Amino acid sequence: MIVVPCPNCGPRNSSDLRNAGEVVPRPDPQTASLHEWRSYLYLRENPAGWVTETWYCRSGCRRYFTIERNTATNEIRDPGNS
Amino acid sequence: MSIHRLPIRSGELIDRSTNLSFTWNGRTFSGHEGDTIASALAAAGVEVFSRGMKYHRRRGILTANHWDPNLAVQVGDEPNVRAGSRRLVDGMEVTAQNVWPSLRWDLGTANRLVGRFLSAGFYYKTFMRPQFLWHNLYQRVLRKFAPGGRVHWKTGVHGEYDKRYAHPDVLVAGGGPAGMAAALSAAEAGASVMLVEQEPELGGHLRWGGPGDLAVLADLSRAVHSNPGIEVLCDSIVTGRYDHNWVAVVQRSHPVAPERLIKARVGSLIVAPGLVERPYVFAGNDLPGVMLAGAVRRLVNLWAVKPGSRAVVLSANSEGDAAVADLESAGVEVVAVLDARAGEDVVGARGRGRVSSVQTGDGRTLRADLLVTATGWTAPTSLLNMAGDRPLYDRTAARYFPQSLPDNVLATGGIAGDGSTTELTAHGRETGSLAAQRALRLRHARRTQTPRSLPPESDPPDEIADNRIPLRRSPHPERYRSTTHGLVDFSEDVSSKDLIQAAGEGFDSIELMKRYTTVTMGPGQGKLETVNAAAVLAESRAVEMADIGTTVWRPPFSPVSLGALAGRIFEPVRRSALQGWHEANGATNLLAGQWVRPDHYGSPMTEASNVRENVGIIDVTPLGKLDLRGPDVANLLDLVYVNRWQKLEVGRVRYGAMVAEDGVVSDDGVTGRLADNHYLMTTTSSGAGAVWEMLEDWLQTYRPDWEVHVTPVTGGLTSINVAGPRSRELLGRLVEDLDLSADAFPYFSVRKGIVSGVEDCIIWRIGFTGELSYEVHVPSGHALHVWESLLANGSDLGVAPFGVEAQRVLRLEKGHYIVGQDTDGLSKAPTAGLGGLVKLDKADTIGLPELRAAFERTDLPVLVGLQPDEPTVVPDEACQIVAAEGNEILGRVTSSRMSPTLKRSICLAQVDPSLAPAGTSVTIQLVDGRRVSATVQEHHAHVDPEGVRQRV
Amino acid sequence: MSRHGYTYSAGKLLRHGLTRGAWPRMWGRPERRDSYEVVIIGGGLHGLATAYYLAENHGITNVAVVDKGYLGGGGSGRNTAIVRSNYLTPEGVAFYDRSLHLYNTMAADLNLNVMLSRRGHLTLAHTDSALRTMNWRAEVNKFLDIDSSVIGPEEVKRLTPSLDVSTDTRYPILGALYHPPGGIVRHDAVVWGYARAADHLGVHLLQETEVLDIVCAGGDGPEGKGPGGRVTGVRTSRGDISSPVVVNCTAGWASLISNMAGVPLAITTHPLQAAVTEPCKVFLPTVVVSGSLHVYVSQTDRGELVFGASVDPVGTYRVNGTLEFTEELAGHVLELMPGISKMRLMRQWSGLCDMTPDYSPIMGHTPVEGYLVDVGWGTYGFKAGPVAGETMAETIATGRTAELIAAFTIDRFTDGDLVGEKGAAAVGH
Structure with a gap:
């Protein structure tokens, strides 16, 4: 049970939140080719190291926020966002 | 009966004024409070406690503590109880495990006769042919020989286990001298401390020490117990350390729960488990009467049990030397002391049922009934492994030491090094201060990270460097195996010979060897065996121990009952405000996702017909409901639904379908506009939570500029659907100031109003059942009143409740698909027949490129209405639609029922597009293999495809 | 000697027992060559099976299997060893059924008892x-001649008496999909069987050899990758190896290895956890799976429950x-079998699973010539090991994608033709 720092609620058990995965920018749906769109849908960097990811403070403030987490150690960096 | 009980010992744990009676294999014995099961039996002269797993050789006390592999017994309905540490309770029924017919006469001993053929991995090398014999015969026999106790799966119940959260600044695992000292200094530094000790009392190895040790123990123990900053948990085990210092403690001896799992978020974890004494490998080392030095010291000093009468002691360290003194003080004749430091050795023990003679390295044969070995220590580094450490082997000290630990995990005591009691407690104190300081800094940081917390009361303590003087590493001879072969793993019956053979066959890394021979895989998880196994491997490969590495100890530190891990099972179901009424009125329930709801009230077909003919009411509260407010709601709806929403007028509702970014249909429902900036959205019951989170995601991360506030009101509003040709008349009797006429309140409109005196009800006219119907959303506190009023005021109209099953029939007659039943994880919008709904020219909508791509495809399956040609045949849902000839699957029936209205079977089905045109005849393969024909219909709806009935 | 080297048999056990003679090595520790016809990355079940079938079925023996650790140290030795073929889609069923067929004859084929126990899967x-x-x-399975049917609670109780089939529980057992040929197998033995046979046919098993890079030429990306x-070879911790064919048979590190060739994958890596109890006398005859409760359980011949x-x-x-994980697991197991709360969990572990969006693997050729993948095995890689090896070997040897794996091509994500196993495989062990 790792501790995830919510910008509103402070450090919380990860069971209070939901991990929404790697941040992947959404291409413009009007101009994106299908290839670009499906890269956005399916391809992930999946690094063994630092990744920027989204969490949802499901049992707390219900806020989506991003943090940086090292997937090799589960170390979490000061999110630096508010 | 206590023939081996000694006169009073100064440190003994037993209370001789008590007398506890218990049975062992049916015979009655007695012991004292403070006895373990094993000590009471040993005092009464019992020498054999179990049989070996493979060869069923007799086994006696080896370590006389929690890790003793020979002391697993059955206590009542509890298997695998550690008789070496479990304290005696009056009335216990204790039996030996894995013996047949009895411990004394065990037929499994026959395996010994063929033992030479049962070498490591023998089962991989035979029974290959004929194949069926393996499963039908050999495996069955093998399963009979499975070790362990009996689980009472027929009669057992899940008891009142419990859980607790804790947030100590410092948690100390181990209540020996270093652990106690660490707890004290941490508490003195202002930290909240939890001190966890596996045994029922504090003290560790001091407990079986001399008067000096006992005096130190008394002082430390008194100080710990009287310090309000320290919570002491004895008879409790730290079973795991997980990421971010999440620490599991299993507490026994709880006044109520049989066991309690404590989950602690710990600032600093101090690991102070002491050391585990290692057995010595030589021929006959598993004979009863071969014991470790620690075992005889515990038996003599803690439980006043005389472990034998003539002893040989092989000593490589001070523990062995102390055992000699203890034995002599207990009146045991010490025949010989072999000094392993001077190269003396034991090469064998012999005896029938118990040691009777010992062969020494210099060729002597000594008559003795007790052989005591003291050949070194294993550092139980489990918790350190879990913190990422890979301990390093130190040749000089002949054991492993921690290598590198994260800042929030510290080691002290024997696991960190050697020293006198004074040195150990000094190291413990320094460790405690350091741990406290780090934990208090962390506490401060957490406090400042929490925006709404009170600000920290003071500045964080200064960071201090780790200036602890390391404990020394005393030289110790590397003694693992004698010149003869013996057991390495007592629980698994694995010998040094087996290990050498395995290495020779290519299993020459410790992990491969472990898997091939099962060494260290038993209940002790290698606490006693790991280092000896590594030593034998090093020997067989002729390399240094340090080059072998050890197996990584995984959690738990010691086995944990499933009951403790489960705790009280907390899996609530959701109930609508009307569920009590339903149950009181004959409803048969259905579990649907999180909800329990009425499937029917006796006859679903009658309920369905009543809706077609009169009027029915159904509780549809699980329908997801989201209250949406703000100027940008229409923009949001345009984004999340495939259709258009900008022009929805106040007072109107509209059906919408959602797809995910990959174009797969994900949810649907109706949304109504209650006021300029106020909408109510409904979702499927199972999708309620996901849709809510999805809306928040888009609003927060994609369009934070949009002003929309989302409030889930699924449980807050109880939803009642009033359906049937007489629904207008029924509802008309209960509403105030609301004109229900078709002109004033047309199909797909919404009104707010008073129903049966209840204000703020939301009513909309929709037609899931295909009938004239009104869905009334009532503030849940008043829902029962409205429900009962509907029934009370409509008896002349034939009103009756209907359940989920009748609703399923009605919606199928009407051809409404259900997301997740008639669609699946690959169904895109065209499959569900959403061609008319989807607007591809919107600026943005979820999954837009995939929607565009999907409508250009001609190969996607199509959802169609389907009727079996034989009207009485109701295919089971999921029956496959197949090619008339050959073996090709062309679709499947997704919904199927007998229609009470048409008196014939009706279906929805996903079919290959070639079969989609109306009038196509398709072949359905029934569950019993029969094939029947069916005809594709023009519409999804089987009843009233034009929708006349719902628009009246 | 047989075609797999020293033949094991009851007679040999007897002879070795009497003479106390040493058994020969199952595989060697060969000296690395500078080049191979095929280099397979990953010395687990998939890599070893691919190597074996290359040698056995296609006569290609100049093959190296490289692994950064020891044989079978990844998912092959961490899974719960369940085999079955009752999948949802016809392509899934056909594929896994072939695998089950290979498992059926494996002990005899490889001359090593892999302890296949077709005890029934619920x-x-x-x-x-x-x-x-x-x-x-069940309907798809039956159509494809797979022994699979839906049974009611009474039949469930008859097959597995320790299950609580009463109706007043939080998760009542309404029925089960029963698959009699499903069962368990000794996972390590499968790995060793392929390793021993491949080694004997001349394949080099290079343990403790970590791949640091895949060397490419002519590609769109940096260093000719992409x-x-x-492909021209691999760079390893023990030197460079040149090879025109490099096969990625890794699990857990598939994305990282594939990035070395400039081929990104539709994969996210998640741990899959498992646990085992102390042994108890055997009482659970079948393999039991509950998707809603996210748990599966079987009892080994040693009496341990494996979860x-x-x-x-x-x-x-x-x-x-x-x-x-252990808390939820225990809670859910006790929902199914309330009588076993006094059994103790003895060890937990986890392995890495490469999850794809459609719960199906990615197999075959990639946009980089000579670089093939056999990855994305999620939670179902073990049961597919034999057929994956067979089809990958065929694909490598013939240059044409084997028919059974055509649906699992890497192109399906760009073409939008995902495989429909998601529903069945979510917790489909």
Whole structure:
């Protein structure tokens, strides 16, 4: 049970939140080719190291926020966002 | 009966004024409070406690503590109880495990006769042919020989286990001298401390020490117990350390729960488990009467049990030397002391049922009934492994030491090094201060990270460097195996010979060897065996121990009952405000996702017909409901639904379908506009939570500029659907100031109003059942009143409740698909027949490129209405639609029922597009293999495809 | 001697027992060559099976299998060893059925007892919708001649008496998909069987050899990697190896290895946890799976209950396990079998699973010539090992994608033709 720092609620058990995965920018749906769109849908960097990811403070403030987490150690960096 | 009980010992744990009676294999014995099961039996002269797993050789006390592999017994309905540490309770029924017919006469001993053929991995090398014999015969026999106790799966119940959260600044695992000292200094530094000790009392190895040790123990123990900053948990085990210092403690001896799992978020974890004494490998080392030095010291000093009468002691360290003194003080004749430091050795023990003679390295044969070995220590580094450490082997000290630990995990005591009691407690104190300081800094940081917390009361303590003087590493001879072969793993019956053979066959890394021979895989998880196994491997490969590495100890530190891990099972179901009424009125329930709801009230077909003919009411509260407010709601709806929403007028509702970014249909429902900036959205019951989170995601991360506030009101509003040709008349009797006429309140409109005196009800006219119907959303506190009023005021109209099953029939007659039943994880919008709904020219909508791509495809399956040609045949849902000839699957029936209205079977089905045109005849393969024909219909709806009935 | 080297048999056991003679090595520790015809990355079940079938079926023996650790140290030795073929889609069923067929004759084929135990596999349904999915699977299975049917609670109880089939529980057992040929097998033995046979046929098993890079030429990306290029070899911790064919048979590190060739994958890596209890006398005759409760359980011949779950929700390369996994697991197991609360969990572990969006693997050729993948095995890689090896070997040897794996091509993500196993495989062990 790792501790995830919510910008509103402070450090919380990860069971209070939901991990929404790697941040992947959404291409413009009007101009994106299908290839670009499906890269956005399916391809992930999946690094063994630092990744920027989204969490949802499901049992707390219900806020989506991003943090940086090292997937090799589960170390979490000061999110630096508010 | 206590023939081996000694006169009073100064440190003994037993209370001789008590007398506890218990049975062992049916015979009655007695012991004292403070006895373990094993000590009471040993005092009464019992020498054999179990049989070996493979060869069923007799086994006696080896370590006389929690890790003793020979002391697993059955206590009542509890298997695998550690008789070496479990304290005696009056009335216990204790039996030996894995013996047949009895411990004394065990037929499994026959395996010994063929033992030479049962070498490591023998089962991989035979029974290959004929194949069926393996499963039908050999495996069955093998399963009979499975070790362990009996689980009472027929009669057992899940008891009142419990859980607790804790947030100590410092948690100390181990209540020996270093652990106690660490707890004290941490508490003195202002930290909240939890001190966890596996045994029922504090003290560790001091407990079986001399008067000096006992005096130190008394002082430390008194100080710990009287310090309000320290919570002491004895008879409790730290079973795991997980990421971010999440620490599991299993507490026994709880006044109520049989066991309690404590989950602690710990600032600093101090690991102070002491050391585990290692057995010595030589021929006959598993004979009863071969014991470790620690075992005889515990038996003599803690439980006043005389472990034998003539002893040989092989000593490589001070523990062995102390055992000699203890034995002599207990009146045991010490025949010989072999000094392993001077190269003396034991090469064998012999005896029938118990040691009777010992062969020494210099060729002597000594008559003795007790052989005591003291050949070194294993550092139980489990918790350190879990913190990422890979301990390093130190040749000089002949054991492993921690290598590198994260800042929030510290080691002290024997696991960190050697020293006198004074040195150990000094190291413990320094460790405690350091741990406290780090934990208090962390506490401060957490406090400042929490925006709404009170600000920290003071500045964080200064960071201090780790200036602890390391404990020394005393030289110790590397003694693992004698010149003869013996057991390495007592629980698994694995010998040094087996290990050498395995290495020779290519299993020459410790992990491969472990898997091939099962060494260290038993209940002790290698606490006693790991280092000896590594030593034998090093020997067989002729390399240094340090080059072998050890197996990584995984959690738990010691086995944990499933009951403790489960705790009280907390899996609530959701109930609508009307569920009590339903149950009181004959409803048969259905579990649907999180909800329990009425499937029917006796006859679903009658309920369905009543809706077609009169009027029915159904509780549809699980329908997801989201209250949406703000100027940008229409923009949001345009984004999340495939259709258009900008022009929805106040007072109107509209059906919408959602797809995910990959174009797969994900949810649907109706949304109504209650006021300029106020909408109510409904979702499927199972999708309620996901849709809510999805809306928040888009609003927060994609369009934070949009002003929309989302409030889930699924449980807050109880939803009642009033359906049937007489629904207008029924509802008309209960509403105030609301004109229900078709002109004033047309199909797909919404009104707010008073129903049966209840204000703020939301009513909309929709037609899931295909009938004239009104869905009334009532503030849940008043829902029962409205429900009962509907029934009370409509008896002349034939009103009756209907359940989920009748609703399923009605919606199928009407051809409404259900997301997740008639669609699946690959169904895109065209499959569900959403061609008319989807607007591809919107600026943005979820999954837009995939929607565009999907409508250009001609190969996607199509959802169609389907009727079996034989009207009485109701295919089971999921029956496959197949090619008339050959073996090709062309679709499947997704919904199927007998229609009470048409008196014939009706279906929805996903079919290959070639079969989609109306009038196509398709072949359905029934569950019993029969094939029947069916005809594709023009519409999804089987009843009233034009929708006349719902628009009246 | 047989075609797999020293033949094991009851007679040999007897002879070795009497003479106390040493057994020969199952495989060697060969000296690395500078080049091979095929280099396979990953010395687990898939890599070893691919190597074996290359040698056995196609006569290609100049093959190296490289692994950064020891043989079978990844998912092959961490899974819960369940085999079955009752999948949802026809392509899934055909594929896994071939695998089960290979498992059936494996002990004899490889001359090593892999202890296949076809004890029956029950997938419990606790809700109407789960029951509907079971029916769907059963109907597809039957159509393809797979022994698979939906049974009621009484039959479930008869097959597995320790299950609580009463109706007043939180997760009542409404029925089950029963698959008699499903069962368990000794996972390590499967690995060793392929390793021993491949080694004997001349394949080099290079343990403790870590691949540091894949060398490419002519591709669109940096260093000639990426689409349009071709593979020329690998760089390892023990020196460079040249080879025109490099096969990625890794699990857990598939993305990282594939990035070395400039081929990104539709994969996120999640841990899958498992646990085992202390041994108890055998009472559980079948393999029991509950999708809703995210748990599967079987009892080994040694009496231990082996538990597994669905993958952890948070992607990570950490394999040190979590407490919450054991808590949920225990709670759910006791929902199914309330009588076993006094059994003790003895060890937990986890392995890495490469999850694809459609719960199906990625197999075959890639846009980089000579670089093939056999990855994305999620939670179902073990049961597919033999057929994956056979089809990958065929694909390598013939240059044409084997028919059974055509649906699993890497192109399906760009073409939008995903495989429909998601519903069945979510917790489909």
